[in-house]
Amino acid sequence: MKLTVLTDNNTYIDRYFLGEPAFSCFLETGGRRVLLDTGYSDVFLKNAGKLGLPAADSDFVVLSHGHNDHTGGLRPLMAAMGDRRSALVAHPAVFESKFDGGEPVGSPVTAEELSERFDLRLSAEPVWLTERLVFLGEIPELAEPRMPVGTLSDGSPDRCLDDSALAYRGENGVYIVTGCSHSGICNIAEYAKQVTGQRRVAGILGGFHLLERDRRSRRALEYLEREAVGELWPCHCTGFRVRAEMARTMDIGEVGVGLELEWK
Ligand SMILES: [Zn+2]
Numbered sequence: 001m002k003l004t005v006l007t008d009n010n011t012y013i014d015r016y017f018l019g020e021p022a023f024s025c026f027l028e029t030g031g032r033r034v035l036l037d038t039g040y041s042d043v044f045l046k047n048a049g050k051l052g053l054p055a056a057d058s059d060f061v062v063l064s065h066g067h068n069d070h071t072g073g074l075r076p077l078m079a080a081m082g083d084r085r086s087a088l089v090a091h092p093a094v095f096e097s098k099f100d101g102g103e104p105v106g107s108p109v110t111a112e113e114l115s116e117r118f119d120l121r122l123s124a125e126p127v128w129l130t131e132r133l134v135f136l137g138e139i140p141e142l143a144e145p146r147m148p149v150g151t152l153s154d155g156s157p158d159r160c161l162d163d164s165a166l167a168y169r170g171e172n173g174v175y176i177v178t179g180c181s182h183s184g185i186c187n188i189a190e191y192a193k194q195v196t197g198q199r200r201v202a203g204i205l206g207g208f209h210l211l212e213r214d215r216r217s218r219r220a221l222e223y224l225e226r227e228a229v230g231e232l233w234p235c236h237c238t239g240f241r242v243r244a245e246m247a248r249t250m251d252i253g254e255v256g257v258g259l260e261l262e263w264k
């Protein structure tokens with residue numbers, strides 16, 4: 001599977017892509033093109049154009065969750081798709097209204113509007129996109145409690161049940177691509193092993209949602225070290241101090257727009 005990062009908070013020196021505090025990446029595997037998340041704006045399309053990648057011509061658009069730093073590019077994507085129809089895969093709760101500090105932070109596009117361009121496949125169960133690539137659906141609490149982020153429209157804490165990830169059954173274990181990991185990076189890793197029937201996590205790329213060096217992040221780092229994850233590419237919502245802490249005991253890669261990985 002080939003993976004290319006289209007949007008991240010970070011851009012590499014001497015490579016003139018656009019960055020924004022958001023996430024999007026493009027996957028090619030088994031003859032299929034998969035766009036995971038759309039960032040906050042049309043930045044992912046601009047970067048994809050420069051990279052020569054047909055991001056608007058994907059077989060599947062997958063949303064890791066509903067927050068607008070992952071769904072904000074949906075409208076520009078629909079404009080770039082022309083008459084094309086794609087499948088859109090996400091958790092059924094992905095279009096719920098979400099708020100943070102009173103500000104709306106959910107998807108700017110409704111399911112009704114999207115259904116004009118997409119065949120919506122909203123599922124809390126895993127959805128296999130190819131023989132080896134699976135959308136995990138709702139992540140169970142297997143290793144740590146969920147952490148609510150913001151509120152839903154009734155004012156209750158948003159437990160981000162819509163937060164999911166992609167897992168790829170590789171030759172040496174499971175590879176995981178995650179958006180923000182609101183479900184907990186340890187829960188996602190455990191569930192990815194279960195769903196793909198793998199014993200080892202070969203690699204993880206994405207936002208780990210570990211912003212500060214606190215008890216939660218310390219436990220997550222202990223877990224990742226114990227699991228001896230092959231490749232670690234923490235980005236987006238992984239804080240600088242947490243990454244620095246990780247780098248003391250684990251070999252981590254620096255993610256930026258244009259990063260290309262080949263996973264077997
Ligand atoms: Zn989020």
Ligand SMILES: [Zn+2]
Nearest residue numbers: 069179180237
């Ligand atoms: Zn995010």
